[in-house]
Amino acid sequence: MALLIVRTLKTSQDPGIPNLLPKDTNNSANCILPQLGSNVKCFISGDVRVNEQPALASLHTIFMREHNRIATGLGALNNGWSDQIIFDEARKIVGAILQHITYKEYLPEILGSAIMNSNGLNPLATGYFDGYQSSMNPSIKNEFATAAFRFGHSMVHDSLKYRGTSLLFKDVFSNPTTLYDANGGIDSVTKGLLDWQSQKVDERLSQQITRHLFERQPGFGADLAAINIQRGRDHGIPSYLLIKAICNITGNVHSPSIWSSLNDIYNIPDDIDLFPAGVSENPVAGGKVGPTFACIIAKQFEALKKGDRYYYENSGNHAFTPEQLDEIRTTTLSKVICRNTGLTSIPSKAFRVNGYVFHLAALEAVNGSWLTCSGASDLDYNKWKCGWSNWESWTQCVSFIRFRLRTCTRSKPCAANVCTGKAYQVEICESFTRVNIPRIQANILSFESILSQQQSINGTVILSIARNVLQNLVRQ
Numbered sequence: 001m002a003l004l005i006v007r008t009l010k011t012s013q014d015p016g017i018p019n020l021l022p023k024d025t026n027n028s029a030n031c032i033l034p035q036l037g038s039n040v041k042c043f044i045s046g047d048v049r050v051n052e053q054p055a056l057a058s059l060h061t062i063f064m065r066e067h068n069r070i071a072t073g074l075g076a077l078n079n080g081w082s083d084q085i086i087f088d089e090a091r092k093i094v095g096a097i098l099q100h101i102t103y104k105e106y107l108p109e110i111l112g113s114a115i116m117n118s119n120g121l122n123p124l125a126t127g128y129f130d131g132y133q134s135s136m137n138p139s140i141k142n143e144f145a146t147a148a149f150r151f152g153h154s155m156v157h158d159s160l161k162y163r164g165t166s167l168l169f170k171d172v173f174s175n176p177t178t179l180y181d182a183n184g185g186i187d188s189v190t191k192g193l194l195d196w197q198s199q200k201v202d203e204r205l206s207q208q209i210t211r212h213l214f215e216r217q218p219g220f221g222a223d224l225a226a227i228n229i230q231r232g233r234d235h236g237i238p239s240y241l242l243i244k245a246i247c248n249i250t251g252n253v254h255s256p257s258i259w260s261s262l263n264d265i266y267n268i269p270d271d272i273d274l275f276p277a278g279v280s281e282n283p284v285a286g287g288k289v290g291p292t293f294a295c296i297i298a299k300q301f302e303a304l305k306k307g308d309r310y311y312y313e314n315s316g317n318h319a320f321t322p323e324q325l326d327e328i329r330t331t332t333l334s335k336v337i338c339r340n341t342g343l344t345s346i347p348s349k350a351f352r353v354n355g356y357v358f359h360l361a362a363l364e365a366v367n368g369s370w371l372t373c374s375g376a377s378d379l380d381y382n383k384w385k386c387g388w389s390n391w392e393s394w395t396q397c398v399s400f401i402r403f404r405l406r407t408c409t410r411s412k413p414c415a416a417n418v419c420t421g422k423a424y425q426v427e428i429c430e431s432f433t434r435v436n437i438p439r440i441q442a443n444i445l446s447f448e449s450i451l452s453q454q455q456s457i458n459g460t461v462i463l464s465i466a467r468n469v470l471q472n473l474v475r476q
């Protein structure tokens with residue numbers, strides 16, 4: 001059977017709500033759905049956890065839409081590309097955008113600038129990253145997955161903000177009904193995330209996840225804090241104190257009352273589990289997590305960057321061109337949200353709320369500027385156009401002539417023989433008399449001689465336009 005390749009990801013459409021994720025009509029995710037037979041179904045995406053709660057499904061949907069938008073843009077530009085090439089290139093770009101947002105916008109808020117710097121985690125402003133290490137193992141560490149990166153469980157509120165009200169998490173776990181509301185849906189859930197600072201990372205977790213997680217009958221919810229501790233033991237990760245020592249962290253990193261509670265609960269300090277002790281450390285400067293979790297998270301993201309041949313800033317055969325890379329670097333999470341929802345104005349820094357990072361306690365006043373979505377720039381797809389780019393603007397008119405430039409893109413997946421180098425056009429731009437002709441000819445000749453010294457430049461055909469104009473005049 002032939003495999004049908006399409007450039008875009010599958011979507012489902014409901015009246016008034018375009019471009020939702022495909023529906024899980026068999027309810028294989030075991031969702032808690034309102035009425036049998038209704039249109040409301042859970043969703044299918046690359047990860048079954050998409051249905052865990054509507055804010056996660058909203059972000060999955062936004063990035064699915066981003067893929068489809070980019071694939072459509074690339075397809076319009078390069079008629080010769082097959083659906084497979086378009087799909088792959090769009091996927092590569094969305095992967096790069098996700099990495100850029102993670103390293104440029106998200107991690108600095110979690111780890112603070114000192115840890116970002118000391119672990120080499122900041123993306124470059126321009127050019128290629130040359131820190132790839134083939135010996136570095138980028139796989140996910142046990143301590144990261146079972147404890148440190150679960151710090152987010154402490155940031156979760158009791159509810160989602162939704163169209164001026166709040167939806168308790170216990171009512172929306174595995175239940176995407178709100179996303180089918182044509183007057184709210186994904187836009188309102190996303191706006192709720194942008195408008196509300198998160199909880200602090202500390203020893204407290206919402207009862208919605210410690211008593212009511214995936215609750216189907218009152219009183220029978222699961223406890224995510226207990227699951228996290230159990231999962232750490234289940235995976236055999238070392239105790240908190242050992243990891244703290246491996247990270248070279250000395251001294252007190254807890255408030256005295258938290259440390260005394262931990263010692264009351266665990267008779268032997270060496271038994272203290274990584275999750276509860278890590279999540280309750282005092283935060284590092286400028287970050288949200290304590291030093292032990294910061295150490296694990298920084299080492300993980302360092303390995304994910306330096307140990308990945310396909311890290312988006314790398315050079316090499318598969319790499320973006322420098323111009324494409326600069327284009328990806330213009331992307332922010334706010335821009336992605338703007339271009340894939342109906343929201344009209346949102347904070348320009350998506351991880352900050354009204355100028356404060358994640359939670360008001362941080363009180364880090366920043367420039368709380370807003371992004372008007374109609375003015376939010378999109379990627380310049382011309383950077384992905386195979387062959388000649390559009391002409392740049394004409395230079396100023398100097399001594400009767402002006403010129404303009406275009407460049408050839410033939411990075412993968414463009415065909416190798418599509419064009420080479422750069423090309424110029426020269427044009428006469430001022431009215432002149434016969435007296436001026438020698439001067440114009442001299443200008444064109446000197447221009448040609450500059451071009452001939454630059455082997456990458458293909459100016460011959462174009463220069464002939466200006467030369468012909470002159471020759472015709474001379475003959476008259």
Ligand code: HEM
Nearest residue numbers: 052053145146149150151152153156169209224227228231
């Ligand atoms: C309402 C919000 C959330 C809910 C209901 C939730 C629920 C869960 C559940 C049920 C698990 C599986 C636990 C297990 O069986 O071991 C899990 C795992 C995990 N969660 Fe969350 N979570 C939420 C938010 C977050 C956030 C905000 C973060 C990080 C910033 C996060 C990071 C993780 C990680 C890293 C894992 C382990 C994944 C793996 O090993 O594959 N979660 N979460």
